[in-house]
Every structure is written in structure tokens, then in C-alpha cells.
Amino acid sequence: MSSAVTEAVAAAPTPAAVPAAPRRRGIGEVILEVKNISLSFGGVKALTDISFDVREHEVRAIIGPNGAGKSSMLNCINGVYSPQQGRITFRGRTFDHMNSRQVAEMGIARTFQSLALFKGMSVLDNIMSGRNLKMKTNIFQQVLRNPWASAAEREETEHREFVERIVDFLEIQAYRRTPVGRLPYGLQKRVDLGRALAMQPQVLLLDEPMAGMNVEEKQDMSRFILDVNDEYGTTIVLIEHDMGVVMDISDRVVVLDYGKKIGDGTPAEVRGNPEVISAYLGTSH
Ligand SMILES: Nc1ncnc2c1ncn2[C@@H]1O[C@H](COP(=O)(O)OP(=O)(O)OP(=O)(O)O)[C@@H](O)[C@H]1O
Numbered sequence: 001m002s003s004a005v006t007e008a009v010a011a012a013p014t015p016a017a018v019p020a021a022p023r024r025r026g027i028g029e030v031i032l033e034v035k036n037i038s039l040s041f042g043g044v045k046a047l048t049d050i051s052f053d054v055r056e057h058e059v060r061a062i063i064g065p066n067g068a069g070k071s072s073m074l075n076c077i078n079g080v081y082s083p084q085q086g087r088i089t090f091r092g093r094t095f096d097h098m099n100s101r102q103v104a105e106m107g108i109a110r111t112f113q114s115l116a117l118f119k120g121m122s123v124l125d126n127i128m129s130g131r132n133l134k135m136k137t138n139i140f141q142q143v144l145r146n147p148w149a150s151a152a153e154r155e156e157t158e159h160r161e162f163v164e165r166i167v168d169f170l171e172i173q174a175y176r177r178t179p180v181g182r183l184p185y186g187l188q189k190r191v192d193l194g195r196a197l198a199m200q201p202q203v204l205l206l207d208e209p210m211a212g213m214n215v216e217e218k219q220d221m222s223r224f225i226l227d228v229n230d231e232y233g234t235t236i237v238l239i240e241h242d243m244g245v246v247m248d249i250s251d252r253v254v255v256l257d258y259g260k261k262i263g264d265g266t267p268a269e270v271r272g273n274p275e276v277i278s279a280y281l282g283t284s285h
């Protein structure tokens, strides 16, 4: 384990500090509840009896060493994995075996640890792909000149305008027509955030949105995440390894280790938790 992380977990302030902006949105009621989730792959127990909740408008971080089960947890929430035990409740609705599309339609969007963008397509088209769920008219109606065509064109224009607003918000106007594969990694991650925002989610699940970024890129991404949270009121669930970032931008933190929950509380509570500190000792993070 690096000494930097020991310090960050134990006491130190923040390597990638974001200027503390006043938070405009008050944190609300619980909207997402994870209850007694267990998930295994053959003999591997990825998650064991995990429970935690997420309140409306909060930034909720999930941290833990490599292989702790963080991505698996998000995969359970967004319907990629079906846990063997437990339940997940979103806005009072419990879903046992929902697929990703159904979860997305309920208002939960996701970015992935490895980018899932169309590298040959432009920034605009990639973000537009996030609007698919919102489109009422189908592609045939858009192509054929039939009685629905004008409605389809109108809808298309509205979606394009929505996407342009996201592009402005994320300050990537200069790259609107650039194929995503030609952008530096930090900007690709921003486009991925834009694709998820295009779904107008109530809850945004972010799996290591700052992995591989330099300090400046991390500061930018931290600011965008807080801006999304403030301006759209989007609830954020964030997996992040950089303890400075976690301490800076999250309201509460869940700590996983070997598939078990070992900590849950405010950043200050978690970094003072001896079990959390020792979980990070001996890891590479
Ligand atoms: N599809 C899968 N098939 C088999 N095992 C899996 C699968 N997905 C995850 N696992 C296992 O579950 C455990 C938790 O993995 P997971 O990817 O959730 O960890 P993580 O906390 O996200 O780690 P990292 O910080 O490296 O991204 C690991 O032992 C992993 O090998």
C-alpha cells in the first residue's frame, strides 16, 4: 500500500482538492435501498449480506480495495447481475430480476469501469445514444416519409437540443463532431458521463469515473459530478479509489472488503475507522 493512501484514509486532507462549493440541494429521504445482498460466482463470494441506503440528492461513495465487490454491487443495482439473495428497492419499488433496460427506464443510469463508447462515432452521436430510451418514434418512422414523419423530426430536433445542452454543460463544444476515439482519455470519460446524463437519470451510478486521470482531470471531473448533483439534483453513487476525491465530494461512504461491508458513514467517520484503515494496509491502493 502506498503511504499516500494511508495518510488519506487515516487523516490527511485531499490530494486532488476541489474548491468547496456551497451545496444547494438538501439531502432528502432514502430513495434506493440495498438489503442483504449476496452474490457469488461459483465458489467466489463477490458480495456477502450487503445492506446500505442512498438518500435523494446525496453523493454516496463505495470504496474498497481491488476485488472488494464494488463493481459487482453496481451491477446488481442496475440489473446486470441477479444476486442470489437480498433485494433492492428504488422509490418504494422492489425489483428482484429486472434487466438493465427496465432499471434504466426507472431512472437509474450507469457509466462503466471500462469505457463503453462508440469510438468511431462523434461526441454528439455518442451522447445521443443515451437518448434512445426517451425516443418515442422508431427509426422507421424517422426514415420513412409517412404521416408521423414531422412528429419524428420534431422529436429528433428536441433530442438534439437536449444533447447540445449537455455538451455545453460539460464544456466539450469544441469536440462535438470529433470521433470519440481521437479524444484524450479524460475527455472520453466526460463524454461517457454525458451519455449517461442524456438518460436524465434520477440516480447516476459511476464506476471509477476518474480512473487513469491526472490531478487536473480529476479536479475537472469532480467539479462536473458536483455540478450534476447541484444543478440537476441527480443522486450519485460513485466508486472511486482516490481517497482525496472521495473525502472531498461524498456525503456518505460505504466501505467493502472481500465482499463484506466493513464501514458506512460520513467521510470523517470512515477514515477514522480502524477496520477501514487496516483493510487498505497491504493493498496497492
Ligand atoms: N462475471 C464474473 N465472473 C466471475 N467472477 C466475477 C465476475 N465479476 C466479478 N467477479 C469476482 O467478484 C469479485 C469482486 O469483483 P468486482 O469486480 O466487483 O471488484 P471491484 O471492487 O470492482 O474491484 P476493482 O477495484 O478491481 O474494480 C472478484 O473476486 C472478481 O473476480
Ligand SMILES: [Mg+2]
Residues within 6 Å of the ligand: 070, 071, 072, 113
Ligand atoms: Mg471494479
